[in-house]
Amino acid sequence: MTLATHIVVAGAVASPFLPNPLVGFLAGFLSHYVVDAIPHWDWPLKSIRINLQGRKYKTNFSSGTIIFDTMMMLSDMALGFLALFLVLQVNFSINAAVALFAAAVGGVLPDGMEFFYHAFRKEPFVTHHRFHSWAHTRRIIPHRETLKGIFMQLPVVAIPLGFLMFIFFR
Numbered sequence: 001m002t003l004a005t006h007i008v009v010a011g012a013v014a015s016p017f018l019p020n021p022l023v024g025f026l027a028g029f030l031s032h033y034v035v036d037a038i039p040h041w042d043w044p045l046k047s048i049r050i051n052l053q054g055r056k057y058k059t060n061f062s063s064g065t066i067i068f069d070t071m072m073m074l075s076d077m078a079l080g081f082l083a084l085f086l087v088l089q090v091n092f093s094i095n096a097a098v099a100l101f102a103a104a105v106g107g108v109l110p111d112g113m114e115f116f117y118h119a120f121r122k123e124p125f126v127t128h129h130r131f132h133s134w135a136h137t138r139r140i141i142p143h144r145e146t147l148k149g150i151f152m153q154l155p156v157v158a159i160p161l162g163f164l165m166f167i168f169f170r
């Protein structure tokens with residue numbers, strides 16, 4: 001899933017435990033694998049190409065691909081943080097903000113670890129990669145089917161966002 005989706009879901013899963021940042025982080029972290037099990041689309045990375053089954057990888061780590069992917073990842077995460085920030089407007093507290101931030105970090109950390117796996121192929125990223133691949137759906141929507149991919153991801157964002165709003169409006 002996109003990082004924005006992971007961030008929103010992580011925030012929703014952590015919201016019943018607010019404002020506990022540690023439980024928030026753990027809930028966000030675990031939610032990553034559950035969300036990745038849903039058939040989905042991702043925007044294509046330039047440095048790591050993954051085939052349809054998600055089983056074979058081709059890497060191309062140059063300064064150009066790394067800069068491009070980093071910019072894309074930051075924009076993707078910014079979208080997710082923007083969604084959490086909008087929810088926080090409802091009923092802002094610094095403790096809730098910290099806990100949601102911790103959840104968001106937990107929610108994107110597994111994909112960060114995947115990036116390090118492809119770059120270095122060292123432990124603990126190798127073991128994590130095995131688990132991440134095991135939990136990950138085999139049904140990956142091709143990159144070119146962007147509209148279908150985004151459309152399919154909408155409910156995965158909207159339902160958690162609605163839940164977060166519910167928690168914050170209470």
Ligand SMILES: [Zn+2]
Nearest residue numbers: 001036110111
């Ligand atoms: Zn993932």
